[in-house]
Amino acid sequence: MSTISQAIEAEKLSRFASVVSNSDRLNTVLLYEKAAEENKTVALNVNQIKLNENIRNRIDISKPEFLDLKNSIASEGVIQPVLVEVRRNIDGDDFELIAVAGHRRILACKELGIEKIKANLKVYSSNSSKRTEHALIENLLREDLHPIDVAEGYADLVAQGWDADDIAKKFSRDKKYIKNIIKVGQWPIKARELIKEFPEKFSLRSLCNISKKKWDSEEKLLDELKFICGLVKGERVPPRQKITSEKFSKYISENKISDYEKNLIENALKFFGFKF
Numbered sequence: 001m002s003t004i005s006q007a008i009e010a011e012k013l014s015r016f017a018s019v020v021s022n023s024d025r026l027n028t029v030l031l032y033e034k035a036a037e038e039n040k041t042v043a044l045n046v047n048q049i050k051l052n053e054n055i056r057n058r059i060d061i062s063k064p065e066f067l068d069l070k071n072s073i074a075s076e077g078v079i080q081p082v083l084v085e086v087r088r089n090i091d092g093d094d095f096e097l098i099a100v101a102g103h104r105r106i107l108a109c110k111e112l113g114i115e116k117i118k119a120n121l122k123v124y125s126s127n128s129s130k131r132t133e134h135a136l137i138e139n140l141l142r143e144d145l146h147p148i149d150v151a152e153g154y155a156d157l158v159a160q161g162w163d164a165d166d167i168a169k170k171f172s173r174d175k176k177y178i179k180n181i182i183k184v185g186q187w188p189i190k191a192r193e194l195i196k197e198f199p200e201k202f203s204l205r206s207l208c209n210i211s212k213k214k215w216d217s218e219e220k221l222l223d224e225l226k227f228i229c230g231l232v233k234g235e236r237v238p239p240r241q242k243i244t245s246e247k248f249s250k251y252i253s254e255n256k257i258s259d260y261e262k263n264l265i266e267n268a269l270k271f272f273g274f275k276f
Contacts, residue, residue, distance in 0.1 A: 029095040032086045036121035041081050043116045046109045049084055049097045059104055061111065070108045078105055081118040083138050085131065100131060101138030129160035133170070140171070147184075147204040148195045154178065155185025183211040188218045191225055198229040 035042050060066065082102025088095045099106055100122065109117050124131045136153040139145050145153075154167055164182065168175040184207045185192075195202050206228075215221040226232045252262050 025094050029086060029088060032095070032097075032121055033123055036086055036123045039120070041118050041120055044084060044097060044119045045115055046106050046117050047115070049082075049099050049106055049117075049119075051099050051103055051106065059107060061107060066104060066108065069104055070111060073105065073108050073114070074112055078109065078117050080105070081120045082106055083134060084119045084121055086121050086123050100135045129157060129162065132156045132160065136171075146196070146199050147181075147202055147207050148192055148199075150204065151181045151185035151207065152192065153185070154182050158182055158186075177208060180208045180211040184208075187211075187221065190218070191221055194222065194225050194229065201229050 032042070080102075082105050083100040084102075085098040085100050086095055087098050102119075106117060109115075122131075122134065132153060136150075136157070139153075140150065157167055158164075164175050164178045167173070167182075168178045171178075181204065195207070210221075210224065215224075223232065248266070251257075252265075257265070
């Protein structure tokens with residue numbers, strides 16, 4: 001975009017912001033809804049945009065990636081507009097501006113003391129899955145989401161009526177892969193919170209592989225995740241190294257092995273990591 005075009009765009013945003021500031025709440029929401037309908041980019045006050053619940057706890061503002069984003073915005077401004085929902089209250093006479101995508105950019109602006117941010121506006125029905133869809137698409141493209149956030153997003157779409165085929169087509173992913181990642185998003189809250197606490201320990205591939213296994217209980221899944229996080233010491237024994245006492249006794253009996261030889265074999269197997 002040329003310098004002249006940037007200046008014209010900035011002037012348009014400034015005029016829109018000026019009109020909004022001189023309007024009452026009802027007129028303002030009408031202006032926002034019209035801008036959403038016409039797909040216009042507008043200037044919003046970052047302090048008036050509400051962030052998703054607990055989003056501050058899920059964005060580490062001390063990470064190098066966030067610091068790089070701040071530096072980029074400080075020098076170049078916000079190049080890609082954030083996505084914001086215009087949500088009326090029940091009576092329809094007041095409204096809220098809710099961040100759908102671009103939370104890191106909004107937080108970065110707040111950290112830098114930048115008051116205005118470019119935004120694209122959307123209006124959703126109360127039960128619309130489009131809100132989740134738009135947030136996922138925007139964030140997957142712009143925000144470098146952690147795998148558990150992607151998994152929970154896909155699970156949210158399922159809860160709103162989507163199936164694995166729909167999601168696979170929408171996001172150009174393999175259906176089997178999507179099914180496994182959806183399972184992760186549906187794991188018990190304790191398991192998902194543990195993954196969020198140790199984000200560096202997991203990738204989409206590793207979570208996908210874990211989800212392929214059948215877990216008899218929540219406790220066994222948690223034990224696996226704790227081991228990966230380093231919260232459980234010791235070595236896991238691969239499934240092929242597990243021997244049931246019944247099978248071992250049958251082998252000893254069928255081969256007429258003495259008690260002395262039995263003890264030698266048992267101790268040797270234990271030494272190499274086999275369990276009974």
